[in-house]
Amino acid sequence: MSGVISGFTVIFVIVALGYLLGRTGSLGEHAASVLARAVFFVCTPALLIHALATSDLSVVFSPTLAVASVSAVAVGLCYALLARLWLRRAIPEIVIGALSSSYVNSVNLGLPIAIFVLDDASFIAPLLLFQIVFYSPVALAALDITALPDEQRTSTLTTVTTPLKNPILVGGVVGLAISLIGWTPPQAIMEPLDMLGQASVPLALLTFGLTLTGVSVFKKGQSPRRDIVLASVMKMAAMPAVAYALARWGFGMTGHQLFAQVVIAALPTAQNVLVYATRYRRGEVLARDSALVTTLLSIPVIALIAATLA
Template sequence: MSGVISGFTVIFIVVGAGYLLGRTNTLGEHAHEVLSRLVFFVCTPALLLHSLVTSDLSVVFSSTLVIAGGCASAIGLVYLLIAGPWLRRPIPELTIGALSSSYVNSVNLGLPIAIFVLDDASFIAPLLLFQILIYSPIALTTLDLTALGRQSGTGWRSTLRDAVITPVTNPIVLGGIAGLIISLIGWHPPEAIMKSFDMLGSASVPAALLAFGLSLTGVAVFKKGEAPRRDIALASVLKLVVMPAMVYVVARFGFGETGHQLFAQVVIAALPTAQNVLVYATRYRRGQILARDTALITTLGSIPTIAVIALLLA
């Protein structure tokens, strides 16, 4: 449990620093948007490239990739199937909601917990790869095609062209693809280049957390009449309750996992919504309150959730 407490303490301190910066207006009124764009266009692509280049892909391509990735996709689909006919939101908001319900905070909280609680950082790598190379491209392509004001009536050929071109022009997707290719071909870039990407990538997590703290300034979480409460509640329940339960069933009865391996799978599934979802929402100006409130609620709620999982399975 000390690892869980340590990981959450780090997050709350950095988010708190961002909140204080926002309250004092130290960085100006547009700080949240500027910082989010920095994370989206520079820091996160550098982090993904460096992480994949320095990762052991034999560890990444394992049953954990199938379990974690498959269950995350299933939970996102469940959100769409429920929220679509029930809440009748536009596609961009549904996309942000699906991410909020299933996109795991695999870096700034996942890595500390993998190291201090699971005693093995490799547990988080498969999910990180899935989110980088599969989940994010699908979601970002959807947002690009539906949230950036594409003109209607351009025909199916233009839509098809945009669907093909959009993923390879997104900086986050490009960073992930480049890192995977470099790792697969076995090329070792010069140390100066790798240190540059490492330096920029190291700023991704704290900058995203600071942006999250800035977004909390002057707002009331789950505020009546402003926050989409039903969307937030649905995403939070799916993330904290349904996703860990689904992973347990799939890992235990589908793959026959037991002991520490099973415990690790369920703990990873119980991690809260990643702050990157808020970065995406800010970038496309859709579903920002949904992403912000779900990230905060699931971060707070994941503490007792992981504690219960530890008591039952550790």
């Protein structure tokens, strides 16, 4: 338990520093955007290449992949059913809400928590691949069909392949390929990758702290409050519970393995959902507010999980 507390303390300190930098404007008005792009396009792909190239493939194609994918799909479908029958929402808003309830922030918070709390970044790799290879293309295809007029729709091939150009996915695939063929890259290649990868976590935490400044939620007349509450409850309560049931009784996990699966499921909504909502101009406030609410809730929720299962 002391290791978990120590890990959270490290995360809180760096996030708080990012928040203070944002409040004071020390890094300029575009700091969050620039740092986020550095993390997304350079540091995280390097981290994945290095981590996967030096790990066993059984870590990626493991029960973690099954637990993460099944729990996400189950919770997303449950949200969609409730949003349709209870809230009477249109399909584009249902898709955005379903993603808000089940699409995990695996980079900005997932990697730091995996490293400092779970002590193993490889727990995140299966989740990253599932979300980018399967979940994103399916959601984007649904939005392309339902949210855009005919003249603005892209081809099915473009809709499906666009997420595959994601640099994080490319980094994961490259790392998997290196591990699969059993090649050990020279030190002159691995050391720069290691250095850039080590920068991913602190930069991601600083970026997260920067984004917390000047944000308000549940704004009267603009915010779909019932949708946000439903998505947040599904994300922070239902998804960890489903992951626990699958890991504990479906795969017989105990100890640290069980703890890791539940923590991964309790990660907050990813910012990717807001990117998709903005692209299709549907459910933008829902995506934004759900991400912030679940991010704030994830701290006590993961702390409770750690106190119970760690």
